[in-house]
Amino acid sequence: MGKVKVLRCRLCQEAYIGEEPPSRCPFCGASGWYFIPAEEWNPSEYIFEISDVSKANLEAALELELSNTAFYLCAMNAAKVNGDEYGYAKFKALKKVENEHAEAIVKLLKIKEPLLKTIPCSKDFEKNTQEGWEREDRAIKAYAKFAKEAPELQLRQFFESLVEIETDHLELHAENLKKQT
Ligand SMILES: [Fe+2]
Ligand SMILES: [Fe+2]
Structure with a gap:
């Protein structure tokens, strides 16, 4: 057995203990190559001015992430009521990741995380998977x-990373929809 290390995700800034980086960050879903040893962390990389266009876009992204968090929370509870353990686990994991995205945006905007609004969902796994897609x-x-x-390199990378992660989610939903038909 190797020695465990402290690693940090450059996307969500969360810390992780393990021998190797995971294939996906368990917090935000970023690919394993986002992890660096905690000793190499450079906090000044996260201090930069945010342009007006990026501020507005971050606010729109926050809305999306909070709405998706609340939707997946509803879908998770619906699956639990149905005794659907797979659906429960899937929507729970998605809810956690989307909430982590919201938290990362809140950190960038230096604001307090807004309260979750209730978002309705179906009782049906397939319908919720379709809406998730x-x-x-x-x-x-x-x-x-x-x-x-x-205009900021950091934010260009941030949004590109979110595209990759949400594409993972999209593909997962697509896989599930294929199986149902
Ligand atoms: Fe997200
Ligand atoms: Fe997602």
């Missing part, structure tokens, strides 16, 4: 646009 698709399109518009 549509929500991820919207997020991907918005973040690709925000990445292009961002």
Whole structure:
């Protein structure tokens, strides 16, 4: 057995203990190559001025992430009521990741995290998976646009990373929908 190390995700800034970086960050879903040894952490990389266009885009992204968090929370509870353990686990993991995205945006904007609004969902796994797909698709399109518009290198990378992560989610939903038909 190797020695465990302290690593940090450059996207969500969370710390992780393990021998190797995980294939995906357990907090924000970023690819494993976002992890660096905690000793190499450079906090000044996260201090930069945010332009007006990026501020508005971050606020729009926060809305999306909070809405998706609340939707997945509803879908998670619906799956639990149905005794659907797979659906419960899937929507729970998605809820946690989207909430982590909201937290990362809140940190960038230096604001307090707004309260979650209740978002309705279906009782049915397939319908919630379909809506999840549509929500991820919207997020991907918005973040690709925000990445292009961002004058800050850090935010361009931030939005591009979100596109990658939400694409993972989109593909997961697509896989599930294929199985159902
Ligand atoms: Fe997200
Ligand atoms: Fe997502």
